[in-house]
Amino acid sequence: MKSGKSSRYYRRELRSASQTYSSMNVLTMAMSKKTVMAIKSYQSQAEVLVKNYLLSDPFIPYTSILGGIFLCKLVYDLTQLISTFYFKSYASLTKMQRIEWNNRGISTVHAIFITATSLYFVFWSDLFSDQQLAGIVTFRSSPMSTFALGVSVGYFSADLLMILWLYPSLGGMEYVVHHSLSGIAVAYSMLSGEGQLYTFMVLISEITTPEVNMRWYLDTAGMKRSSAYLINGIAIFFAWLGARILLFGYTFYHVYLHYDQVIQMHIFGYFLVFVVPSVLATMNLMWFGKILKGLKKQLAKRQ
Numbered sequence: 001m002k003s004g005k006s007s008r009y010y011r012r013e014l015r016s017a018s019q020t021y022s023s024m025n026v027l028t029m030a031m032s033k034k035t036v037m038a039i040k041s042y043q044s045q046a047e048v049l050v051k052n053y054l055l056s057d058p059f060i061p062y063t064s065i066l067g068g069i070f071l072c073k074l075v076y077d078l079t080q081l082i083s084t085f086y087f088k089s090y091a092s093l094t095k096m097q098r099i100e101w102n103n104r105g106i107s108t109v110h111a112i113f114i115t116a117t118s119l120y121f122v123f124w125s126d127l128f129s130d131q132q133l134a135g136i137v138t139f140r141s142s143p144m145s146t147f148a149l150g151v152s153v154g155y156f157s158a159d160l161l162m163i164l165w166l167y168p169s170l171g172g173m174e175y176v177v178h179h180s181l182s183g184i185a186v187a188y189s190m191l192s193g194e195g196q197l198y199t200f201m202v203l204i205s206e207i208t209t210p211e212v213n214m215r216w217y218l219d220t221a222g223m224k225r226s227s228a229y230l231i232n233g234i235a236i237f238f239a240w241l242g243a244r245i246l247l248f249g250y251t252f253y254h255v256y257l258h259y260d261q262v263i264q265m266h267i268f269g270y271f272l273v274f275v276v277p278s279v280l281a282t283m284n285l286m287w288f289g290k291i292l293k294g295l296k297k298q299l300a301k302r303q
Helices: 002-054 060-086 088-092 095-124 143-165 173-192 196-220 227-257 267-302
Strands: none
Touching (some): 060 095, 060 173, 095 196, 143 173, 196 227, 196 267, 227 267
16 A cells, blocks of 8 residues: 555656656756847847947048057966966066066067968958959958058057157167058058058068067077077078068069059058168168078087
């Protein structure tokens, strides 16, 4: 008798548990659907925000420059945070050395971003391709190309302000000239839409920045006699030769081939196309001489 009652009791409990589980399952599914719908709603709102504001033609100059400045601050703080926990030598640096350490983190991230973007627009995108028949090459632009240049303007502005504020601790007059010319040329190209192809060609030279920064990091960490320091010197030599010597030669050759289109630019844009690359090329040659001299000296010591 007791056994029958127990069986009926367990069956009732089982049915009750099953009903509860089913109710919870339905509730979970309903919540899941609501969650998915909410996520899709936020995604749609984000897409509208990006399309109508961040990448809307009238707002691109402002959002991209402010975005570039914000990213500089973010990278500076992240570099400081990561270095504090993962690099023992960071704590022993002077205040100015720590500032420069963090500042070089900014320039490294910017260099990676703008180099990748520039390589894409110059060599892979159809935007500036000679096969395109939509307008002359010196007047071609797109929301994405303009946005990328705006981020770069934000970087050059923020970095130049830091250089001037702490002058000459973060760099001498050559850095002021370099950042000023680069910032003006990139800003004009972004705002006017003129000469963006040549701006991206010149910005590919930023590919040498991570190697140069790594050399400073190795030197500051007391690794000047290490194999890594020698390998870094060789990497700088070849990167500089390719991106700041040979590529500039190709840029001038491209200008020569498309001079009939270059001459149609506004006089200020026309001036920038010739003057800025020429000044930067001269500075690059001077720095390349120092790099070559230093590499020879380092190789001689190894022997």
